[in-house]
Amino acid sequence: MKKFFSILTICIFYFTTSANAKTNDAFVKFGDWGQAILPISAAVIAYSKENNYEGVTQLAKTYACTMLVTYALKYTIRAERPRGGRNSFPSGHSSSAFGGASFLAFRYGYKYGIPAYIGAIAIGASRIHGRHHHLADVVASATISVVAAHIFTTRYKEAVKFSTSPVKGGGQLLNLELAL
Secondary structure, three states, X not given: OHHHHHHHHHHHHHHHOOHHHHOOOHHHHHHHHHHHHHHHHHHXXXXXXXXXXXXXXXXXXXXXXXXXXXXXXXXXXXXXXXXXXXXXXXXXXXXXHHHHHHHHHHHHOHHHHHHHHHHHHHHHHXXXXXXXXXXXXXXXXXXXXXXXXXXXXXOOOOOEEXXXXXXXXXXXXXXXXXXX
């Protein structure tokens, strides 16, 4: 599994190298690093929550599909960037961030999904702010990621939950929940 995380990290950091690495704009730098941190965080969460690698495998499939479709479109359409250059549509940074966020939302629900989507939206906004992408580029990236997560990710259900509650008059009530 260490090999998987090493390869994942190298691939994600490969995508972080871009022309804007020389910028002094903190918000743009946030987007550069956030595109890698969000999916890596999703992998760490999946690995730590589950006793098997099902979640990590689903993240890998979601992320790989998202990035494959993104770069196939990017180099096929070759749309112009706001400040010149090509390959604007869709945004690779946004696809990376939304890939991690969509996996977390689909796999673990809103408690993980909402903060992850807020981060992904901020990363997309940093790309628009830095004039690397148009709004449509970011929206397309989010859409690709949501569709990939919908295809490859299933809801995580904890097998058994135990809890206790005090009972009036003393004692404890044992509650057992089974996820089917």
